[in-house]
Amino acid sequence: MMELIEKQQVQELLNQFQNKPVYLHVETTNGAYASHFDEKVFNAGTFLRNIKVSYIQGIITGGGKEPFRVGLKLDGGWIYVQGLTHFEIDAEGRFLMAGLNYQGQLAAALEISETPFEV
Helix, strand or coil: CCEECCHHHHHHHHHHHCCCCEEEEEEEECCCCHHHHCCCCCCCEEEEEEEEECCCEEEEEECCCCCEEEEEECCCCEEEEEEECEEEECCCCCEEEEEECCCCCEEEEEEEECCCCCC
8 A cells, every 4th residue: 555755764675675686567547638738738748667677775855745756776777767756565566656636537647667667
């Protein structure tokens, strides 16, 4: 069950997956629903699944009145997801983070697993 992000707990979880080969799922979307409310807005998003990396540092920032941001430092760059609000470790030991908009719809996701995600 996803719960609201608690910054220190999420940082500790990021540290646990650091320097290990892991699989990432990264998703951002304003959803197809965005254009239903404002015809001037178009649907935009990103979807990456089973990207195998080993990050050397994971950092969570933000909070307060704003959603959180998580950055994963790689050897040659960064993976960065903004807008995260909830997290959980699921029954399979995967670290799932999601950003839900004000209507409870998915806006962003960053998931970390030591095994590939289902395709």
